[in-house]
Amino acid sequence: MLTHLTLPVTVSDVRLDKVVALAYPGIAQSFIAKAFDEGNITLDGRAAGKGESSVAGQTLHISTLMEEVDRCARAVEGPLDIVYESTHLLGFNKPRGQNCHPIDAEETDTLVNAIIARYPRLATIGGNPMMPALLHRIDRGTSGLVLAARNDAVYRDVRDLFAMHRVDKVYHALVEGRVDARGGVTGYLAHAKDGAGKMRVVTQQTAPGSERALRAETFYKPIHASKTYTLLEVLIRTGVTHQIRCHLASIGHPIVGDTLYGAAPSPIAGPDRFFLHAFSVSMELTTYPPKNNTDKRLLPNVEELRIVAPLPNDFKVALATLS
Numbered sequence: 001m002l003t004h005l006t007l008p009v010t011v012s013d014v015r016l017d018k019v020v021a022l023a024y025p026g027i028a029q030s031f032i033a034k035a036f037d038e039g040n041i042t043l044d045g046r047a048a049g050k051g052e053s054s055v056a057g058q059t060l061h062i063s064t065l066m067e068e069v070d071r072c073a074r075a076v077e078g079p080l081d082i083v084y085e086s087t088h089l090l091g092f093n094k095p096r097g098q099n100c101h102p103i104d105a106e107e108t109d110t111l112v113n114a115i116i117a118r119y120p121r122l123a124t125i126g127g128n129p130m131m132p133a134l135l136h137r138i139d140r141g142t143s144g145l146v147l148a149a150r151n152d153a154v155y156r157d158v159r160d161l162f163a164m165h166r167v168d169k170v171y172h173a174l175v176e177g178r179v180d181a182r183g184g185v186t187g188y189l190a191h192a193k194d195g196a197g198k199m200r201v202v203t204q205q206t207a208p209g210s211e212r213a214l215r216a217e218t219f220y221k222p223i224h225a226s227k228t229y230t231l232l233e234v235l236i237r238t239g240v241t242h243q244i245r246c247h248l249a250s251i252g253h254p255i256v257g258d259t260l261y262g263a264a265p266s267p268i269a270g271p272d273r274f275f276l277h278a279f280s281v282s283m284e285l286t287t288y289p290p291k292n293n294t295d296k297r298l299l300p301n302v303e304e305l306r307i308v309a310p311l312p313n314d315f316k317v318a319l320a321t322l323s
Contacts, residue, residue, distance in 0.1 A: 002027075005062035009054045016043065017050035020060065031066040034104075040064045066105070072129035073102050078114030084307045088154045088287055089147055090119070090133075093309035096143040096273055101131035115148060122148060126155050136162060136169075136239060141258075144171070144278025145309035154287065161283055165237040168282040171244055172223070172233060172311060174275035174318060175253040176263055179230040182221035185247040188213035189240045198260055199246040216240040218247040229256065229322045233279075244276060256318070268318045277315055282306040 007023055014022075020032050020041070035041050036050035040063045043052070048060065084091030094100065094111050101112040112131055116123040122133040126149070131137070133148040135158050149155035161167050188205055190213035192198040202213045216238045224231045230253070234244050242261075248254060249261035255276050257269025269275065288300050311319075 001067060002065040003063065005060075005065065007060040007062065009058040009060060010056055012054055012056045014054045015050065016041075016048055016052045016054055016060065019054050020062070020065075024065065027065060027067060028071075035062065035065050071105060073110070073112045073116060073123070073132065074105060074108055075117040075120060075123065076108040076113040077117045078109065080111075080114050080118055081309075083145065083309050084147075086150075088150055088285065089158075089305075089307075090115070090122075090150060091281075091307045091309065092146050092148070093312075094138065094143060094146050094278075095312065096141055096314075099140050100137040100146055101134060103130075105130075111146060119148075119150075122150065125149055125152055135159060138278050139242070139245075139276075141274050142171075142276045142278060143309075143312050143315070144276075145281055145307060146278070147281060147307070154285075157286065158283070161285075162239065166283065167237065168280075169236050169239070169278065170233060170280045170282075171236070172231060172277045172279045172315070173220070173244060173248060174256045174315070174322070175230050175232055175248055176228070176256055177230065177253045178225050178227060179220070179222045179232060179253060180225060182219070183251075184217065184219040185251060186217045187215070189216050189243060189246055190214070197242075199240070199242040201246060201250045214238075214240045216243045216247065218244055220248070224319075226322060231319060245274070268321055273314075275315055275318060277311055278309060279311070280306060280308045 009019060017032050017036060021029060033050055036048060039047055041048045042061045044058055081093040083093050092111060099110040102110050112134060116132060125133040135147040135149055138144060138146060149158060188202045189199045190202045192200045205213050219235045220232045222230050223233050236243060245255055245258055245261050254261045254263035255274045257263060257266045258274035259265060283305055285303050285305050286300050
């Protein structure tokens with residue numbers, strides 16, 4: 001992070017954010033905009049606007065300006081519900097209302113912040129310093145299992161398994177309406193035109209006026225049904241944003257509390273809560289002896305893994321209430 005900078009303005013009729021960008025070409029535009037927006041850049045002693053035109057002879061003062069090295073998650077202690085731990089993998093039961101990883105470095109209450117505080121070596125695993133070691137993500141409002149790799153080799157291998165759709169992810173979803181038979185939804189999902197982070201079902205991979213859609217498959221079966229609600233076991237191998245939420249809503253069974261996808265407001269859900277829980281992950285994991293091991297008799301180890309994250313208490317209470 002750069003601090004306490006003084007920048008004489010030598011050109012006129014140039015946007016101030018462009019003046020800063022020209023003086024510090026290695027700084028991302030988003031960081032420059034953030035410095036202006038947060039009041040960290042002043043012009044001759046007053047707050048400066050990034051869109052203002054420059055006048056030669058003025059002076060910019062920059063109190064703080066983030067660099068690329070600052071774009072990383074911070075280690076901040078927080079609660080962790082560890083449901084699986086081996087030399088290769090960690091499994092965490094993420095509570096609803098918590099993000100998996102920070103959007104910017106100043107966000108410090110995510111699952112990743114707590115993980116790298118407990119396991120500092122994980123901060124360097126994978127290629128994204130904002131979500132190190134994480135093998136997948138779930139929504140803020142979704143509770144349940146999130147996996148992290150403990151070394152780069154396992155990170156690469158398991159990410160490949162996810163990409164090849166060779167990981168079975170099972171969720172429990174409490175939905176509106178009665179579902180009496182198992183079924184599935186297959187097709188394409190694209191971002192909704194009205195924004196708000198919502199997805200929509202489309203009939204082809206490239207819809208008119210839309211970005212490229214992604215294919216997704218969702219399979220479900222009822223575990224328990226009442227007159228007005230059903231607890232579903234949902235299996236997915238693809239991993240498109242909001243896949244389960246969007247697919248279940250598309251067949252008339254939105255998840256209880258998921259008002260973004262048409263569910264009625266629910267007194268049992270509360271704000272920022274819908275009843276979707278990442279229950280388990282199953283995969284065939286192959287691990288190899290260390291490269292520096294001289295024992296040629298050691299062969300790769302193939303392990304059938306199934307890792308489970310139990311339902312949170314508020315989900316159990318909701319089930320008892322609706323049964």
